[in-house]
Amino acid sequence: MKRGTALASSAAAARADMSAARADFPWAGKQTYLNTATEHPLSVHTTRAMEEYLHALTHGPDAARDKFENGRLMKEVKEMFARLINATPGEIGFTPSTQTGENIVIEGLDIEAAGGNVVTNDLHYGGSLLNYENRRKGGMDVRVVKHRDYQMDMRDLERVVDKKTKLIAIALVSNVNGYVHDVKAISDLAHAHGAYLYCDVIQMAGATPIDVKAMGIDFLACSAYKFLQGGRFGYLYVREDLQGTALKAKLFGGRSTPTGASRYEISTVSHLGCVCQHQALQYIHAIGVDKIAAHARPLIDRLMKELPAAGYPTITPKGSPSSIASFQMKDAAAVRAKFKAANVIVTTGGNMRVSVSVFNTMADVDRLIAALA
Numbered sequence: 001m002k003r004g005t006a007l008a009s010s011a012a013a014a015r016a017d018m019s020a021a022r023a024d025f026p027w028a029g030k031q032t033y034l035n036t037a038t039e040h041p042l043s044v045h046t047t048r049a050m051e052e053y054l055h056a057l058t059h060g061p062d063a064a065r066d067k068f069e070n071g072r073l074m075k076e077v078k079e080m081f082a083r084l085i086n087a088t089p090g091e092i093g094f095t096p097s098t099q100t101g102e103n104i105v106i107e108g109l110d111i112e113a114a115g116g117n118v119v120t121n122d123l124h125y126g127g128s129l130l131n132y133e134n135r136r137k138g139g140m141d142v143r144v145v146k147h148r149d150y151q152m153d154m155r156d157l158e159r160v161v162d163k164k165t166k167l168i169a170i171a172l173v174s175n176v177n178g179y180v181h182d183v184k185a186i187s188d189l190a191h192a193h194g195a196y197l198y199c200d201v202i203q204m205a206g207a208t209p210i211d212v213k214a215m216g217i218d219f220l221a222c223s224a225y226k227f228l229q230g231g232r233f234g235y236l237y238v239r240e241d242l243q244g245t246a247l248k249a250k251l252f253g254g255r256s257t258p259t260g261a262s263r264y265e266i267s268t269v270s271h272l273g274c275v276c277q278h279q280a281l282q283y284i285h286a287i288g289v290d291k292i293a294a295h296a297r298p299l300i301d302r303l304m305k306e307l308p309a310a311g312y313p314t315i316t317p318k319g320s321p322s323s324i325a326s327f328q329m330k331d332a333a334a335v336r337a338k339f340k341a342a343n344v345i346v347t348t349g350g351n352m353r354v355s356v357s358v359f360n361t362m363a364d365v366d367r368l369i370a371a372l373a
């Protein structure tokens with residue numbers, strides 16, 4: 001079967017019955033993999049495309065390689081990502097990663113020159129917090145709001161945002177516990193103070209619907225290797241009217257364009273990542289993010305009900321509409337040993353973080369619960 005036809009028929013089968021998606025991710029048949037918040041297994045479709053590309057790079061000829069390294073493919077990837085977040089393709093730039101995107105935003109806003117401050121919180125990604133800590137050491141006014149019971153209390157945020165705030169930066173879905181911030185309230189607060197909102201959506205894109213316009217998001221970034229189903233590849237969204245005005249381009253190279261969000265691009269993209277994303281985004285769109293999110297709900301709800309009852313209190317707020325739930329462990333070493341024996345893959349550094357994607361079924365959740373018994 002031709003590659004495109006195989007992907008379309010797999011995605012249609014998964015859309016009709018999500019358990020069909022399991023066949024597209026062979027890893028899921030070998031281990032109980034509930035760890036997409038760390039990295040998504042690759043599908044047979046993305047792998048097949050990348051293998052064809054690698055074959056072309058190994059054996060040539062030029063025409064075979066050109067099938068994968070071309071502007072049309074990149075344009076389609078940008079269009080598909082834009083559609084995923086309700087942006088326009090001109091609002092999307094490629095970046096190597098989430099954190100590169102966040103750095104481009106911090107640099108481009110000229111925060112210190114304007115005597116401004118940045119507000120973030122401790123549910124943001126550790127690498128980003130390290131970034132802000134280093135910037136604070138360099139003299140930037142950085143305000144880190146503490147969570148209350150693993151959620152953001154708007155009153156705490158309101159207390160530190162002022163007219164000098166230039167940027168509020170959050171992980172819209174926190175990697176710590178899957179908490180989904182009240183993004184509209186935060187963007188309203190930012191805008192009321194003349195500030196902008198940056199959202200890290202690596203734990204959300206591909207898993208939960210995103211609408212940058214309705215949510216009032218000014219800047220957004222993510223990598224593709226989690227719920228976007230693979231590829232060391234990333235995206236930066238910059239609201240059209242902020243491009244080159246509020247957000248200056250500070251780094252330039254062969255891919256920097258005079259207009260559009262690609263003005264923030266510098267170098268040749270990872271074509272391998274782009275080839276992977278070209279397949280993955282088609283697959284995600286063909287199933288539909290609504291459907292993907294709905295599939296995750298009963299799995300997460302069951303974990304949220306059963307694990308606390310089994311002695312693992314949750315740190316994920318009830319009703320959080322993400323694909324991630326986290327639990328505390330009294331004896332992490334014992335839990336790790338149980339998961340190892342049962343071949344269950346979840347994150348157990350700190351808390352136990354469980355995450356589900358298209359290939360997971362309730363049987364995976366059964367196995368995780370049985371492993372802990």
Ligand SMILES: Cc1ncc(COP(=O)(O)O)c(C=O)c1O
Pocket residue numbers: 037038097098099100124125127171173174175200202203222223234
């Ligand atoms: C919320 C969040 N942001 C960022 C990252 C990683 O960012 P990058 O794409 O720069 O590797 C992770 C990885 O776990 C994450 O959970």
